Amino acid sequence: xxxxxxxxxxxxxxxxxxxxxxxxxxxxxxxxxxxxxxxxxxxxxxxxxxxxxxxxxxxxxxxxxxxxxxxxxxxxxxxxxxxxxxxxxxxxxxxxxxxxxxxxxxxxxxxxxxxxxxxxxxxxxxxxxxxxxxxxxxxxxxxxxxxxxxxxxxxxxxxxxxxxxxxxxxxxxxxxxxxxxxxxxxxxxxxxxxxxxxxxxxxxxxxxxxxxxxxxxxxxxxxxxxxxxxxxxxxxxxxxxxxxxxxxxxxxxxxxxxxxxxxxxxxxxxxxxxxxxxxxxxxxxxxxxxxxxxxxxxxxxxxxxxxxxxxxxxxxxxxxxxxxxxxxxxxxxxxxxxxxxxxxxxxxxxxxxxxxxxxxxxxxxxxxxxxxxxxxxxxxxxxxxxxxxxxxxxxxxxxxxxxxx
Amino acid sequence: xxxxxxxxxxxxxxxxxxxxxxxxxxxxxxxxxxxxxxxxxxxxxxxxxxxxxxxxxxxxxxxxxxxxxxxxxxxxxxxxxxxxxxxxxxxxxxxxxxxxxxxxxxxxxxxxxxxxxxxxxxxxxxxxxxxxxxxxxxxxxxxxxxxxxxxxxxxxxxxxxxxxxxxxxxxxxxxxxxxxxxxxxx
Numbered sequence: 219x220x221x222x223x224x225x226x227x228x229x230x231x232x233x234x235x236x237x238x239x240x241x242x243x244x245x246x247x248x249x250x251x252x253x254x255x256x257x258x259x260x261x262x263x264x265x266x267x268x269x270x271x272x273x274x275x276x277x278x279x280x281x282x283x284x285x286x287x288x289x290x291x292x293x294x295x296x297x298x299x300x301x302x303x304x305x306x307x308x309x310x311x312x313x314x315x316x317x318x319x320x321x322x323x324x325x326x327x328x329x330x331x332x333x334x335x336x337x338x339x340x341x342x343x344x345x346x347x348x349x350x351x352x353x354x355x356x357x358x359x360x361x362x363x364x365x366x367x368x369x370x371x372x373x374x375x376x377x378x379x380x381x382x383x384x385x386x387x388x389x390x391x392x393x394x395x396x397x398x399x400x401x402x403x404x405x406x407x408x409x410x411x412x413x414x415x416x417x418x419x420x421x422x423x424x425x426x427x428x429x430x431x432x433x434x435x436x437x438x439x440x441x442x443x444x445x446x447x448x449x450x451x452x453x454x455x456x457x458x459x460x461x462x463x464x465x466x467x468x469x470x471x472x473x474x475x476x477x478x479x480x481x482x483x484x485x486x487x488x489x490x491x492x493x494x495x496x497x498x499x500x501x502x503x504x505x506x507x508x509x510x511x512x513x514x515x516x517x518x519x520x521x522x523x524x525x526x527x528x529x530x531x532x533x534x535x536x537x538x539x540x541x542x543x544x545x546x547x548x549x550x551x552x553x554x555x556x557x558x559x560x561x562x563x564x565x566x567x568x569x570x571x572x573x574x575x576x577x578x579x580x581x582x583x584x585x586x587x588x589x590x591x592x593x594x595x596x597x598x599x600x601x602x603x604x605x606x607x608x609x610x611x612x613x614x615x616x617x618x619x620x621x622x623x
Numbered sequence: 624x625x626x627x628x629x630x631x632x633x634x635x636x637x638x639x640x641x642x643x644x645x646x647x648x649x650x651x652x653x654x655x656x657x658x659x660x661x662x663x664x665x666x667x668x669x670x671x672x673x674x675x676x677x678x679x680x681x682x683x684x685x686x687x688x689x690x691x692x693x694x695x696x697x698x699x700x701x702x703x704x705x706x707x708x709x710x711x712x713x714x715x716x717x718x719x720x721x722x723x724x725x726x727x728x729x730x731x732x733x734x735x736x737x738x739x740x741x742x743x744x745x746x747x748x749x750x751x752x753x754x755x756x757x758x759x760x761x762x763x764x765x766x767x768x769x770x771x772x773x774x775x776x777x778x779x780x781x782x783x784x785x786x787x788x789x790x791x792x793x794x795x796x797x798x799x800x801x802x803x804x805x806x807x808x809x
Contacts, residue, residue, distance in 0.1 A: 245657060318655075318656065318657070318659070319655070319659045319680065355655055355656075356655045356656030356657070356659070357656075358655070358656070360653070362651060362653035362661075362663070365651065365663060366661065366663055369663065369676055369677060369678045370677055370678070371677055371678045371679050371683075372640070372641070372677060372679075374679075374683055375684075380641065385661070385678045519656070537656060537657065539654075539657070541654075543654040545772070546773065546785070547656075549772060549773065566772075
């Protein structure tokens with residue numbers, strides 16, 4: 219069965235043995251749904267039946283327009299839909315994954331508790347019968363991820379009071395759950411033809427692929443240092459093409475250029491710099507963009523992981539939090555990566571908070587050194603078991619333990 | 624009983640977990656992405672002495688058992704017990720395991736509260752902030768006063784905290800004992 223993302227109410231299919239239910243609340247941007255969709259596809263590739271419950275399916279229309287076999291998208295924007303004829307959406311041997319603490323699974327449990335009252339009064343203490351329930355957390359290199367990884371929590375209220383949920387932390391070492399990585403990633407990369415891909419993309423924007431041009435992809439929020447970056451690459455002697463992703467990055471670049479024009483009414487881009495505004499890309503094509511470019515600016519969690527697998531120099535724009543805790547997260551990442559000093563400086567400048575911090579100068583782009591660092595990181599992390607495999611193993615071990623107890 | 628959220632729990636508190644009274648041995652607060660925070664709790668059952676580690680959301684609610692407390696000072700360690708003394712020179716012994724995070728900041732004569740459950744001294748509570756000297760850290764870096772970039776530093780107990788890069792060895796700093804985080808240089 220191929221399920222195409224749709225905003226309509228999904229067709230009812232009974233839960234097959236050990237269906238994986240992924241729950242996703244889209245808070246802002248595309249990171250949540252991006253990670254969830256990748257995970258759903260990777261579980262399906264490994265033979266699992268997956269239901270992706272999501273409260274905003276709209277991004278899937280451009281992110282994954284063709285759907286994926288054995289992944290059914292369940293639109294729960296209006297709450298959890300009733301299964302027809304009082305049937306059950308889930309079985310006891312299913313696996314629930316709440317992503318990023320979204321807590322949507324409890325709504326599905328509560329819905330079924332109404333249909334099947336015994337669930338609400340379920341005696342969890344005296345029976346091992348309980349779905350495996352995991353909370354897939356945010357990606358961080360901070361050490362608490364290792365300490366909290368796979369620790370249980372006890373649900374404290376509502377229909378699932380007393381049920382156990384396990385925290386599952388993605389991460390960058392063997393003490394964590396690893397990173398999402400497709401089984402065919404390396405094979406895809408080996409046959410990828412950069413020239414051919416850019417040669418198809420650029421003519422759509424009235425440009426031709428030039429192997430002597432430096433290509434830089436830009437996926438960011440609104441970094442204060444963006445203007446300095448554009449000035450730096452505009453004033454360099456290297457022909458550069460800035461490939462700007464749709465949405466906030468494109469708006470940010472346009473705002474910078476408008477600012478330049480206000481300052482100098484005769485302003486125009488130097489001949490050695492071209493700026494291309496991309497349409498929204500599918501997940502596969504975003505990978506192709508990262509593999510094609512000489513430098514990638516990425517943001518949030520999902521594209522960071524994709525940039526790591528690309529093995530090209532990258533600069534991460536971290537999701538900013540009002541109280542500044544993202545600084546610790548960024549520093550932990552740079553330590554884990556053993557980033558060279560110039561790359562650390564670049565990250566700190568790129569992640570300056572526009573309202574709170576003074577802008578440090580942007581260092582010169584050192585693609586040779588940053589590229590070595592990116593390749594070393596990629597090699598190190600390729601040796602680690604991927605997140606999806608670890609999730610399957612872990613869920614299996616919890617099920618087995620419960621059956622034995 | 625009193626209601627507390629996980630973020631407010633501290634080593635030495637006793638909470639109900641299911642039907643079991645459990646003493647909090649250790650807490651670790653962590654900020655995840657997008658403002659979500661968790662608290663890792665190391666707990667020990669007061670009835671069955673069973674140890675367990677659990678993670679909760681920072682705003683998960685707990686029923687806390689209100690314990691009798693007495694103001695004391697820390698006197699000495701007689702393995703495996705830590706001995707505290709009140710103003711009348713009565714001594715109370717607390718198991719090392721139950722001292723929790725207090726061990727990170729413990730020094731002779733430190734003021735703390737000894738907590739009693741059914742008449743037995745079971746734990747201690749320490750002030751929410753303490754001032755301690757930095758015994759070791761890498762040399763200070765002048766210039767960055769933002770406090771955003773942290774480096775590791777050790778206290779006399781060996782406990783490691785993150786301090787801004789301008790903090791030097793020998794500096795006295797204020798630490799939030801609930802989170803183990805640096806607050807300011809004093």
